[in-house]
Amino acid sequence: MSTVHVFAIITAKPGQREAVLELFNANVPTVLAEDGCIAYEATVDTENAGPMQTLFGPDIFVVVEKWASMAALGAHATSEHMKAYSASTKDMLADRVIHILSPFQ
Template structure:
């Protein structure tokens, strides 16, 4: 089995990013305890990164994930704690894009 990387680009409704991140961070320990989870963290634009950066903006964060396999990622997506997290944040989100990537 090959590892998979995920970049989940989450855009909240204006001014809701901190509230969503609070719920996200409360869920992180449960995700890190999942079989096959190698890495899972939320990231935001780095301040003062200079002209090389294309900013996501103040209402967006990117979840950087690494999973041992697609099966592990699938189990994660269907876990009870992720379903609860999704239900608790759905009204605060404007958009999300999930990119599943494989190393070459």
């Protein structure tokens, strides 16, 4: 199977985005060390991108991920460090939308 790309749109409760991002960033080295992790980073709206940009807003960040396979992504999703991260941020989040995409062949 080919690589998979993940775009996770995370909406923090008002005023909580920075706290969630701190916890996210603390977890990044562990995730990057996982088998099959190619890329994993949080992104936010680019300032002054002009009229071509549609903003997510001040409470949202988007996690951009790339995995070698669905199996690697599945192992990531059920890992102990992700369970701990989810538990530590649960009360700070308003919503989470996950898009899993494959390259068009």
